[in-house]
Amino acid sequence: MADNPDATECDCGAVAGPLGVCVDYYHAILSEEQTDPRMYRWHAPVVCAYLLQHPYRADEKYLDGQFRQLQLYLDKGLDALLRVAAHQVARNKHGARSGYDMAPLAVYEPLPPGGPPRHFRATFCGLPFRGGSFVADGHLTYGHHIEAIAEATVESWKSLQRA
Numbered sequence: 001m002a003d004n005p006d007a008t009e010c011d012c013g014a015v016a017g018p019l020g021v022c023v024d025y026y027h028a029i030l031s032e033e034q035t036d037p038r039m040y041r042w043h044a045p046v047v048c049a050y051l052l053q054h055p056y057r058a059d060e061k062y063l064d065g066q067f068r069q070l071q072l073y074l075d076k077g078l079d080a081l082l083r084v085a086a087h088q089v090a091r092n093k094h095g096a097r098s099g100y101d102m103a104p105l106a107v108y109e110p111l112p113p114g115g116p117p118r119h120f121r122a123t124f125c126g127l128p129f130r131g132g133s134f135v136a137d138g139h140l141t142y143g144h145h146i147e148a149i150a151e152a153t154v155e156s157w158k159s160l161q162r163a
């Protein structure tokens, strides 16, 4: 941890876990969820939270929509987010327009300027990974961890406004 000078630090400020930095955890999640439909339900908040914690790896023009999606997830729950995401996919298939339909997301706060935040109290490389799996303790437990990361992400970005 902080007293170990050899510990690798991720660009989000987190100290690396057994699998490495957050990108290593992110790729392991994307790989495992491909074979686990229940785990895949959290795909959207995983992607949004990961990109908002590591915005240098993201396409800047989508970050605002991703920030609002996380707020909708925390406000209305996973099913509500999945409905918006399904609507997005249908819309992108049928129309030439790209990007997010902002209507369901318009009530949420825009991404504050001045980011990224330097610290998040819950991070991807803090996720428990046991026996080669993220869902060793069950899918609901995994969901609670993702929700905690989503909360930490929104909290740190919103704190930029108050700084």
Ligand SMILES: [Zn+2]
Residues within 6 Å of the ligand: 010, 011, 012, 013, 014, 021, 022, 023, 053, 054, 123, 124, 125
């Ligand atoms: Zn990180």
